[in-house]
Each structure stands twice: as C-alpha cells, then as structure tokens.
Amino acid sequence: MFGEQGGRNDLVRRHNLALVLRRVHVAPATRSELTRVSGLNRSTIGALVAELVDRGLVVEDEAAGAGQVGRPSPLVRPSDVPIAVAVNPELDAVTVATVRLGGRVLAKERVPFDAPPTPDEAVAVAVDTARRLLARSNGARLVGAGIAVPGVVRRVDGLVRLAPHLGWRDVPIAAMVGEALGVFAGAANDAGLGAQAEWVFGAGRGVEDLVYVHGGASGVGGGIVSGGALVGGATGHAGELGHIGIRRGGRADTIGVRGTLESEVRRSALLEVLGLDRADPDELEAALTADRSSPVRAEVRRQIDALAVALASVINLLNPSRIVLGGFLSALTAATPGRLADMVATRALPLPDEPVDIRRAALGSDLLLIGAAELPFTRLFADPLPA
Amino acid sequence: MFGEQGGRNDLVRRHNLALVLRRVHVAPATRSELTRVSGLNRSTIGALVAELVDRGLVVEDEAAGAGQVGRPSPLVRPSDVPIAVAVNPELDAVTVATVRLGGRVLAKERVPFDAPPTPDEAVAVAVDTARRLLARSNGARLVGAGIAVPGVVRRVDGLVRLAPHLGWRDVPIAAMVGEALGVFAGAANDAGLGAQAEWVFGAGRGVEDLVYVHGGASGVGGGIVSGGALVGGATGHAGELGHIGIRRGGRADTIGVRGTLESEVRRSALLEVLGLDRADPDELEAALTADRSSPVRAEVRRQIDALAVALASVINLLNPSRIVLGGFLSALTAATPGRLADMVATRALPLPDEPVDIRRAALGSDLLLIGAAELPFTRLFADPLPA
DNA sequence: GCAAATTGTTGTGGCGTACAACATAACCGG
DNA sequence: CCGGTTATGTTGTACGCCACAACAATTTGC
Numbered sequence A, B: 001m002f003g004e005q006g007g008r009n010d011l012v013r014r015h016n017l018a019l020v021l022r023r024v025h026v027a028p029a030t031r032s033e034l035t036r037v038s039g040l041n042r043s044t045i046g047a048l049v050a051e052l053v054d055r056g057l058v059v060e061d062e063a064a065g066a067g068q069v070g071r072p073s074p075l076v077r078p079s080d081v082p083i084a085v086a087v088n089p090e091l092d093a094v095t096v097a098t099v100r101l102g103g104r105v106l107a108k109e110r111v112p113f114d115a116p117p118t119p120d121e122a123v124a125v126a127v128d129t130a131r132r133l134l135a136r137s138n139g140a141r142l143v144g145a146g147i148a149v150p151g152v153v154r155r156v157d158g159l160v161r162l163a164p165h166l167g168w169r170d171v172p173i174a175a176m177v178g179e180a181l182g183v184f185a186g187a188a189n190d191a192g193l194g195a196q197a198e199w200v201f202g203a204g205r206g207v208e209d210l211v212y213v214h215g216g217a218s219g220v221g222g223g224i225v226s227g228g229a230l231v232g233g234a235t236g237h238a239g240e241l242g243h244i245g246i247r248r249g250g251r252a253d254t255i256g257v258r259g260t261l262e263s264e265v266r267r268s269a270l271l272e273v274l275g276l277d278r279a280d281p282d283e284l285e286a287a288l289t290a291d292r293s294s295p296v297r298a299e300v301r302r303q304i305d306a307l308a309v310a311l312a313s314v315i316n317l318l319n320p321s322r323i324v325l326g327g328f329l330s331a332l333t334a335a336t337p338g339r340l341a342d343m344v345a346t347r348a349l350p351l352p353d354e355p356v357d358i359r360r361a362a363l364g365s366d367l368l369l370i371g372a373a374e375l376p377f378t379r380l381f382a383d384p385l386p387a
Numbered sequence C: 001g002c003a004a005a006t007t008g009t010t011g012t013g014g015c016g017t018a019c020a021a022c023a024t025a026a027c028c029g030g
Numbered sequence D: 001c002c003g004g005t006t007a008t009g010t011t012g013t014a015c016g017c018c019a020c021a022a023c024a025a026t027t028t029g030c
Helices: A010-026 A031-038 A042-054 A119-136 A175-181 A190-200 A267-276 A280-290 A294-318 A328-335 A341-345 A367-382 B010-027 B031-038 B042-054 B119-136 B172-182 B188-202 B268-273 B281-290 B294-318 B328-335 B339-347 B367-382
Strands: A056-060 A077-078 A080-088 A093-100 A104-112 A141-149 A152-155 A159-163 A168-171 A185-189 A208-217 A219-226 A322-327 A358-360 B058-061 B075-078 B082-089 B091-098 B104-112 B141-149 B151-152 B159-163 B168-171 B185-189 B210-216 B219-226 B322-327 B357-360
Touching: A010 A031, A010 A042, A010 A056, A010 A077, A010 A190, A031 A042, A042 A056, A080 A119, A080 A367, A093 A119, A093 A367, A104 A119, A104 A367, A104 B010, A119 A175, A119 A190, A119 B339, A141 A175, A141 A190, A141 A367, A152 A185, A152 A341, A159 A175, A159 A358, A159 B119, A168 A175, A168 A280, A168 B268, A175 A185, A185 A190, A185 A367, A190 A208, A190 A322, A208 A328, A267 A280, A267 A294, A267 A328, A280 A328, A294 A322, A294 A328, A294 A341, A294 B294, A322 A328, A328 A358, A341 B151, A358 B091, B010 B042, B010 B058, B010 B075, B010 B367, B031 B042, B042 B058, B042 B104, B075 B210, B082 B119, B082 B367, B091 B119, B104 B119, B104 B367, B119 B141, B141 B172, B141 B188, B151 B219, B159 B172, B159 B185, B159 B339, B168 B172, B172 B185, B185 B188, B185 B219, B185 B367, B188 B210, B188 B322, B188 B367, B210 B294, B210 B328, B268 B281, B268 B294, B268 B328, B294 B328, B294 B339, B339 B357
Parallel strands: A080 A141, A141 A185, A208 A322, A322 A358, B082 B141, B141 B185, B210 B322, B322 B357
Antiparallel strands: A056 A077, A080 A093, A093 A104, A152 A159, A159 A168, A208 A219, B058 B075, B082 B091, B091 B104, B151 B159, B159 B168, B210 B219
C-alpha cells in the first residue's frame, strides 16, 4: 500500500487487456457483456478484443443471436493456443496434465511410483510426460507450468520449504521444472491451488471472501480468498488450516503438534471405523452414509465437531461469505447433513441473519491440475503483451 | 477479481494523486523522494504536488538542504487544513477528538458516563464536542468522521451489528453521526481500527502482512492486514481474534462460547491475582513484572500459553511477517519475555529461518482515535479531487 | 569562482480511452 | 415482405495524462 509505484498510461492498456482476458477465461462472454461489466466504451472493448485475437489468446465466435433485438454481439472465448502444463507430485505417483484456458484439461497422465518420488525423478517424469502430451496438441503454445505440491511452498519463487510426505526440504521445484521446460514455472501448496480452482471455476465462483478446506489422505490444508484476492501471506505459506489448534492434548499431527485440526479430523480414522483399507471419495461417502452403526456415527460426530471448532475460529477471524469443503471433508459432512452448520453457528459470532454458506466442492479429481495451471495463466493475465 | 470495472485514464490521475497524498500522510517526503518511490517523472510529481497544494491537502516547506550536492528538493508535508473527527464510545465515556493528516491528534476530550451511553447520547456528545473542538481550529476544513466501536460493525455502512458492552444492536451509528455533522462518517470495530493505526503509524509500519491483537478490558480483538490491505471480510467483521477456539470446555466468553482466546486471556484475571482493583496499562505492567509470587507467575504463564495457541493458529493460517500486541497483552508478554515466542514456535509450522516478528504496540492511548480518523482520510485518498 | 551534481520547470509528443456519427444486423408489427 | 426500432460493431476526432528532452536553478566541493 505504501511503497507502491505509480506511473501508468500504458499500464492502463495492460490492465484492461488482463481484465478482458481474465473474464473470458472464467467464462465466455459476448463483447457487449464485456462492455457492460467493464464500464469501458464499445470501441475500446473492440480494440482490446482485437488485440487479444491478434495475439492468439482469444477467439470470436460469430454471434449467438440470442433472440434479442439489435445487432448480435460476437461471443469471445479463450483460444486453444495457450496451454499450460500442470504437475502434481504425490506420495505414490506424479500426475501431469496439459490444461487450456478456461480450466479445460486437455490430457492427463498418472505415473505411479513405489516409493515417494525424489525431486529429480519428479522433474524428469514431469518433463518427459509434458513433452509427450504437448507433441499431441498441434498449434498449441506452451505458456508455462504449475506444480501443486503437498507441502509448504514459498510462492514467490516456488521453493518447496517442506513436504514431509515426499521427504522434500528446500527444493527449488519451480526453477527446476522451469529450466527443463524452458518456460515460466510456478509452484504452490496443493490445497491452496485447490482453493484457487474452486474459487475461479467451482463452488466459490464469483465470491470475494472465501475459505476452502481440503481434507487429504495426509492432512488438512486449504486456501483463503479475501477481498477478491488469494491470501498468500508474507512468504506464501498462508492457508494451513490443518494446523489450527482446537484443543489441549490429543494426538500429534504431522508436524508433531497436539490438538490441531488435522490431528482430530483424519481420513484414516474414518476408514478404520468403517473397516476399509482404502476407498475413493465416492466409496467413502457411500460407506459413511450407509453405515449407521454407533462407532461410525460417533467418529463422524467427533470429527464434525472438531471441524466446527476450527471453522468457527476461521469465520470469526476472516468473516468469509462462503466456505467450501473438499476432499474427504465433503463426504464427512454429507453423512450428517446440518450438524456442521449447527455446530458452527453455536460458536460463531451471533449474527444469525448473515450465516456463512458452507458448501461442498464442485470440481472433481482435476481440481489440483486446474489450480496448478492457474499459476502460469495468472502470470499471462498480468502481462498479456509479450505473446 | 472478476466483476471488476476497467476504464481508466483520468483514473490514473486520481490514483497517482492518492499515491502521493497517502505517502505524505504516512511520513513527510521531499519531491525527489516521491519521484523515486513512485517511479513517476519529476515533472509529473511536480504537477501532482502542485494540484494537492492547490486543493489545500499538502504544503511545501522550502527545502531542507540536507548537505547534498544539487538543488535542494522541497519537503512535502500534510496540510493542517483537512481535519477529521474521531469518536470512541465506551462503557463509561465517549471520547471525541480532532485529528489532522499524518495521524496528529489536535484536541481530545473525554466525556464520562455513569451508565453506558445510548446511541442517541453518544451521537449528541460526539456532535457537540466535535463542534466545540472545530470552532477552535481556524481555517480547518472538516473532511469526515470516524467512529471506533467496541463491537461488531458492518464496514460498508458503519452499522453496529452488535456491541454487547454498550448494549447496542443494529445501530446505524455512522449514518447518525454523518447526518448530524453533515459530512461522511464511517464506523468500524475499535480493535480493527487500532490495527490500522499501528499498521500505518506504529509497530507495523511498512509491513504488508500483519496481525494486530488488542487486549481490552472487555475482551480480545484485532485486525488483519494481508498483502498490504486491511482484511475486512464479507461484511467487515473480520479480525475477531478473541473468539478463536483454543480448548474444550473452560469458561464462557462474552458471547457465551467456551474455550475461546478471550475466555482464557483476560485482563480481569490478571488484576485479580495481583489484588488490584483497577490499573492503567503502565501500572499493570509494573505490577506484573514486580510481583514474582507463584500465583501471579502461574496465571501469566497460563495466559501466555493460551495466547500462543491462538497466535500459532493465526500464523499457520495467515503467514504474517509481524504480529503486534496491544492493550494489556503488551504488558502480559513483557512480564515473561521470550516465553510467548518460544511457545508459538513449538506450535507453528517448523520453518525456523522465517520466524514471525512479535512486537509490542508502539502507539499509546491515541491509538483508536488515530485509527478512527483513518476512515474519513482513507476516503479522502481514494478521491482527492472534490477538495 | 567554476565545475559537477541534482532537481525544478516548461514545451512537445505519444498513448489510451471517450465520444459521436455512421454502418450493420437482428426483432417486431403490419 | 418491408420499414421501424433497437442494439451493437466501426471509424475518426478530441481530450487527458505521463514521458522525455532541454533548460534553469541551486547546492557542494575544490
């Protein structure tokens, strides 16, 4: 807010180009719609769209004559030319995908690993797979790569500070991938990128103040959107909802602290009481709603109550208008509808006419890849000129 | 991020005017300094400053020839013309002040009350006192009023949703004061405004990611700055740090929830073990550091540990680079230096080379009034033209 | 007292958007 | 089937704002 630089005039152009491109990325729009939402003049929107078409970033569909009086306005859609590579290294696999503007996953490939991939292995797989996938898509132009890492990542330079499950520490993963591919690469925490994906394309669409909470096999994470911007924090580590303290004592979580959200709310504990070895999200949800035995109900209630304490803290702290639950948290709350909202209400500030809208995530298994692709795309928006 | 409006060119001017004015408000600067930090051209800065001088918002001091080679650059300081009224209704008094740009409190008056003031009483006192204080300051121009309310306030329109200690509920205090004074008026939570004051003028100067925690007689509150902007939340209620849940059971806090930060960390509990009836901040701190009896030490430790749990949650959630402690929390931590930082470190993400900087508040008793004045001033910055 | 350095001042040019006038293409009513 | 109405794309002009260059002013240092 202070050390900010002024100086604009050509920056106005860049800002407006980014505005249009971002809007079209989120959802196709006619030129007249763009004129309306931006408040810019028809002629200006015309010039901006023309420039974006020139640069191969958007395309115009001849009209969608929507039964309206007046000359039809051409529909502006994201072009198929710009393409991003998304990478998601996990405990037992590295997933690589090519993603187009508009969050459209073009191709996806999962390479299994027996042991957690080392950084070098992950990069090698990412680059090989990316090259192969890209070779298939003629006419596409690679604009960058995004990596969703299950760990703490410094956003500015994509340095993995700590990824306990992968065994990584201070790994410059973004630089490694970027150098190998010869393009920009960014990296961020996986749950944070899930938050971004749900915000832009999913259950958080259009909301300015949003908290996303993701329940993964290895813990709980999330992301925060405040005032229409992703909260990164000083070094980009914000959003570690799993390490909110909710009680004294209790189990230790993945970083050895007792009584945190992720020490109380665990997917493995659910599988255990259900007597399951492994289950995909749908199976878990089916099992949870089907099994009405008392140990299962008790565990579900216990976890929901713990989640409610953490969410109430987050609500009182950040006053979001919506909370989106992803991963197994979605299944968890589906099993006992209403309980979470009720428990949250008893602990949040008593403003009953402004309840928080708690929803399940809308995006499926492509969530992290779509989010990861937003990293290079966001950069493209910030500076659409060099295309 | 989405529904944003584009359209700029004259807005560039407004933006740059605001930039200069805000910078001068935070600290006086020479024209050459303004040129450097803004990246704008000398001639542009000259024109901007000239316009602000025209409008009576800044003044230029003839040079401060600082022993440097070259033509001396005039110092630009905030003018004494624009003036804001700051109001702080409390349990036992209504404090009113006139504040100049730069956070300079010109005059202050505290009007005691036996019972908590009603909204009408508070407005009457505010308006009467403000008129009297303003009459004394010749040549000043009232730009607006700001009200710091101990309660939950909707920022957009300054509606007091809930102020338990005052007994207010859904009181449009900003509209009432604004109408009575005939100028813009804004209202916000007192601790949130304290956060803003510390951020702009105090221990959070220049920091982009900051959490301020205020310990008051009636509870704990605070404010969050993220990415160089105050976090308001969907309705402006963000920052209620006192209602973070840290344990099961325990006492009930002011809204009847058990185990929250403000149910565990209480000024009254400190006074009790010290055997004091009342104490101003300095007396409290002196008493806490002087009394080394074991009940006092135990209570201090207990409260610090509780605070640490909440702060660790906040750190993991928001990744601030600095935390500022105000009110009695400042005295609390001074009594046992180091313990808070140590306790926080054991619960925060293990990134030891990026420790959070925990500091005591730098501003004194004028904190809330300075913060309240920022409400109309911020509005002035956003639109310095109509002056 | 003169050279060097730094900054204020002034006039010109370029860039980007707004605006107005015109062109185009749908719908609507007969 | 055709002219009127409405909405939008297109084009050329005008205005606002900043960058830049050249010049003026003022201090330091030798």
